[in-house]
Amino acid sequence: MNTYQRIVLAARPKGEVQPENFRLESLPLPSCGEGEVLVRNQFLSLDPYMRGRMSDAKSYAAPQPLDETMIGGTVGQVIESRNPRFAVGDTVVGMFGWSEIGLSDGALLRKVDTTHIPASAYLGAVGMPGMTAWYGLNHIMKPKAGETVAVSAASGAVGSVVGQLAKLQGCRVVGIAGGKEKCDYVVNELGFDGCVDYKAGNLRADLKAAAPDGIDAIFENVGGEVFDAALGRTNAFARIALCGMIAGYNGEDIPLKNARLLLTNRLLVQGFIVTEHMELWPQGLKELGQLVAAGKLKFRESVAEGLAAAPDAFIGLLKGRNFGKQLVRLS
Amino acid sequence: MNTYQRIVLAARPKGEVQPENFRLESLPLPSCGEGEVLVRNQFLSLDPYMRGRMSDAKSYAAPQPLDETMIGGTVGQVIESRNPRFAVGDTVVGMFGWSEIGLSDGALLRKVDTTHIPASAYLGAVGMPGMTAWYGLNHIMKPKAGETVAVSAASGAVGSVVGQLAKLQGCRVVGIAGGKEKCDYVVNELGFDGCVDYKAGNLRADLKAAAPDGIDAIFENVGGEVFDAALGRTNAFARIALCGMIAGYNGEDIPLKNARLLLTNRLLVQGFIVTEHMELWPQGLKELGQLVAAGKLKFRESVAEGLAAAPDAFIGLLKGRNFGKQLVRLS
Numbered sequence: 001m002n003t004y005q006r007i008v009l010a011a012r013p014k015g016e017v018q019p020e021n022f023r024l025e026s027l028p029l030p031s032c033g034e035g036e037v038l039v040r041n042q043f044l045s046l047d048p049y050m051r052g053r054m055s056d057a058k059s060y061a062a063p064q065p066l067d068e069t070m071i072g073g074t075v076g077q078v079i080e081s082r083n084p085r086f087a088v089g090d091t092v093v094g095m096f097g098w099s100e101i102g103l104s105d106g107a108l109l110r111k112v113d114t115t116h117i118p119a120s121a122y123l124g125a126v127g128m129p130g131m132t133a134w135y136g137l138n139h140i141m142k143p144k145a146g147e148t149v150a151v152s153a154a155s156g157a158v159g160s161v162v163g164q165l166a167k168l169q170g171c172r173v174v175g176i177a178g179g180k181e182k183c184d185y186v187v188n189e190l191g192f193d194g195c196v197d198y199k200a201g202n203l204r205a206d207l208k209a210a211a212p213d214g215i216d217a218i219f220e221n222v223g224g225e226v227f228d229a230a231l232g233r234t235n236a237f238a239r240i241a242l243c244g245m246i247a248g249y250n251g252e253d254i255p256l257k258n259a260r261l262l263l264t265n266r267l268l269v270q271g272f273i274v275t276e277h278m279e280l281w282p283q284g285l286k287e288l289g290q291l292v293a294a295g296k297l298k299f300r301e302s303v304a305e306g307l308a309a310a311p312d313a314f315i316g317l318l319k320g321r322n323f324g325k326q327l328v329r330l331s
Numbered sequence: 332m333n334t335y336q337r338i339v340l341a342a343r344p345k346g347e348v349q350p351e352n353f354r355l356e357s358l359p360l361p362s363c364g365e366g367e368v369l370v371r372n373q374f375l376s377l378d379p380y381m382r383g384r385m386s387d388a389k390s391y392a393a394p395q396p397l398d399e400t401m402i403g404g405t406v407g408q409v410i411e412s413r414n415p416r417f418a419v420g421d422t423v424v425g426m427f428g429w430s431e432i433g434l435s436d437g438a439l440l441r442k443v444d445t446t447h448i449p450a451s452a453y454l455g456a457v458g459m460p461g462m463t464a465w466y467g468l469n470h471i472m473k474p475k476a477g478e479t480v481a482v483s484a485a486s487g488a489v490g491s492v493v494g495q496l497a498k499l500q501g502c503r504v505v506g507i508a509g510g511k512e513k514c515d516y517v518v519n520e521l522g523f524d525g526c527v528d529y530k531a532g533n534l535r536a537d538l539k540a541a542a543p544d545g546i547d548a549i550f551e552n553v554g555g556e557v558f559d560a561a562l563g564r565t566n567a568f569a570r571i572a573l574c575g576m577i578a579g580y581n582g583e584d585i586p587l588k589n590a591r592l593l594l595t596n597r598l599l600v601q602g603f604i605v606t607e608h609m610e611l612w613p614q615g616l617k618e619l620g621q622l623v624a625a626g627k628l629k630f631r632e633s634v635a636e637g638l639a640a641a642p643d644a645f646i647g648l649l650k651g652r653n654f655g656k657q658l659v660r661l662s
Contacts, residue, residue: 052595059595060567223590236391242594256590259554263573263602264383264390271594 006099041076045123124325133161136241141217145170157325300324337430372407376454447624455656464492467572472548476501488656631655
C-alpha cells in the first residue's frame with residue numbers, strides 16, 4: 001500500500017457546510033527525508049474552529065487554503081523515523097490534518113504516553129479541548145467554591161471538562177445541552193448539579209430553576225440565544241469565558257440581546273483562543289492527564305469510522321449531532 | 332427666606348423621560364441639629380445614571396423612591412454647622428440631590444479646596460465623571476503609548492477626561508460625538524487626534540478613516556450602534572471599559588450585533604460602576620485635581636439656571652443636547 005488518502009477544502013461554504021465543500025484525494029506515500037518522521041494517523045479530531053477556517057472572513061487565524069489538506073489535530077504512530085527524537089511505534093500528537101499520513105521534521109510533534117491515558121484522549125480531555133476548558137475556568141472564570149458555574153455545550157469535549165473541573169473546585173455546576181440524553185449524561189455520568197435542555201423550549205425558565213441563586217461564571221461556547229439566556233441569570237460581577245460561538249459559524253449575525261447586563265451586572269467578558277497561551281499548556285496538560293489517569297475526569301467520544309466519513313461527522317458536529325468529543329478513526 | 336425648593340420623582344417614566352415625571356416642592360428650611368451641617372447647594376450634577384434609578388427594573392442600585400428628593404451629586408457652601416469638622420463658608424461635595432438645601436451629619440460630606448479648582452469641577456473632571464474616566468482608562472483599558480483609543484460621548488464629562496488622559500499617556504485618541512460643533516471642540520480644544528460625528532450618517536466609514544490602524548481600547552458609554560461600530564474596528568486583544576449605555580436607558584433592548592468579535596478578536600469587556608471602587612478615589616481625585624489645577628485637563632460645562640430648569644436639562648442630557656458636563660446652578 002503505497003498511497004494514502006487526505007481530504008482537502010474544495011470550496012468555501014456559503015452558509016451551512018455541505019459535503020461538496022470537501023474532496024477526498026489519494027496521494028503516493030511520501031518518503032521520509034533526513035531528520036523527518038512519517039506518521040500513520042490513528043485519530044483525527046474534529047472541532048468547531050475548523051468552520052471558521054473554512055471561511056475567508058477576517059478572523060484570528062488565516063483561512064484554510066483551498067485544495068490543501070484540511071487543518072486538524074491528530075494522534076498516531078511513527079511508522080518511519082530519520083529523527084533521533086522519535087522511534088517507530090511512538091505515539092505522537094500533531095497537526096497533520098484530515099489525512100491518513102503525516103510527514104514532519106518533528107518540531108511540532110509531541111510524544112505522548114498511552115500507558116494510563118488512551119491515545120484519543122490527547123485530542124480531547126488531555127488536548128486542546130481540555131486546555132480550552134482549563135484555561136477558561138482557571139484564568140478567566142476563576143470561580144470560588146460555592147459559586148454557580150454555567151457551561152454551554154455541556155456534554156461536549158470542552159464543556160464536559162469545564163464542568164468536572166468546576167465540581168472538583170467545589171462549585172455548583174449547571175450544564176446546558178441539547179436533548180434529554182445529553183442532559184442525563186451530564187448529570188448522571190459527569191456529576192453536574194443540573195442540566196438544562198435548550199431544545200425543550202423553556203430555556204430561560206429552566207435555567208432559572210436550575211440556577212436559583214443566579215450564575216457567577218459562564219463558560220460560553222455556543223453563543224446566540226443560549227448565551228443570552230445565561231447572561232440573563234448572571235449575578236453581579238460574573239465572569240464569562242468566551243470560546244467558540246457555534247451559533248454564528250455559518251456567517252450569520254448573532255446579536256446579543258442582553259448586552260445591557262454587561263453594564264448593569266458589571267460583567268467581565270473575555271474572548272480567548274487557547275493556542276495563544278501555549279506557555280500554560282505543560283502545566284494544564286499535566287493536571288488534566290493526572291485527572292484522566294486517576295479516573296476523576298470522564299469523557300465520551302463519538303467516533304466516525306474512516307477518513308471518508310469525516311465531512312458528514314463534521315457537519316453533524318456543527319449541528320450538535322455528536323455526543324462527546326468528535327473523532328475520526330483513521331487506522 | 333425660610334423655605335427651599337426640591338424636586339421629587341412624581342412618577343416613573345414609561346419610555347422617554349417627561350417633565351411630568353418630576354414635581355417641584357417647597358419645604359420649610361430644616362433646623363440644624365447637634366452634629367449636623369446645613370448646606371446651601373451651589374451646583375447640582377445631572378448624570379445619565381439617574382435615568383436608571385428612575386426605573387424600578389432590577390439593576391445594580393435600588394430605584395429612586397417615588398415622592399422623595401431625586402438623587403444627585405451637589406457642591407455647595409456650609410451655611411450653618413454644629414459639627415466641628417465643618418465651618419460656615421466651607422465648600423462641600425455631597426449627595427444632597429435635586430435640592431437647594433442639604434442637611435447632613437457630615438459623614439458623607441467632603442470638604443474641597445476651591446483655590447485652584449472651581450467648585451463645579453468637583454462634580455465633573457475632579458468628581459464622579461472624572462473618576463469614571465480615570466478608572467476605566469487605567470484599570471480596564473490600560474492602553475500603551477502608541478495604541479489607538481476610542482471614546483464615545485467624547486465631548487461629555489466622562490469622555491473628555493478619558494481622551495485627555497489617554498493623550499497624556501501617548502495614545503492616539505479618536506472621539507465619537509454628535510454633531511460638528513462637538514467634534515470640533517474635541518479635536519481643537521481637547522486635543523484628540525480625530526473625532527467622528529455619529530450624526531453624519533457614515534459612522535463606520537468615518538471611524539475607519541479616523542482609526543486606520545484599528546482600535547486597541549474603547550471607553551464605551553453610549554451603547555447601541557456606536558458601540559457596534561467601535562467593536563467593528565477593534566484589533567485583537569482590545570479592551571473595552573463599559574460604563575453607561577445611554578442608548579438603552581429608556582428601557583428598550585440594545586442588541587449587540589458584533590458579538591462575534593468578542594471571540595474572534597479575543598476582546599476583554601468589563602462593565603463597571605465607579606462607586607464600587609471607592610478605595611481608588613483618593614489617588615484618582617488627587618491626580619485629576621492636579622491636572623485641572625495645572626490646566627492640563629480641560630472641561631466644558633452646560634449650566635442650567637435654577638432648580639426648576641433641572642428636568643428639561645436632564646431630558647436634554649439623555650438626548651445628547653448638552654455640551655460638556657451638565658450642571659444646574661442652584662444659588
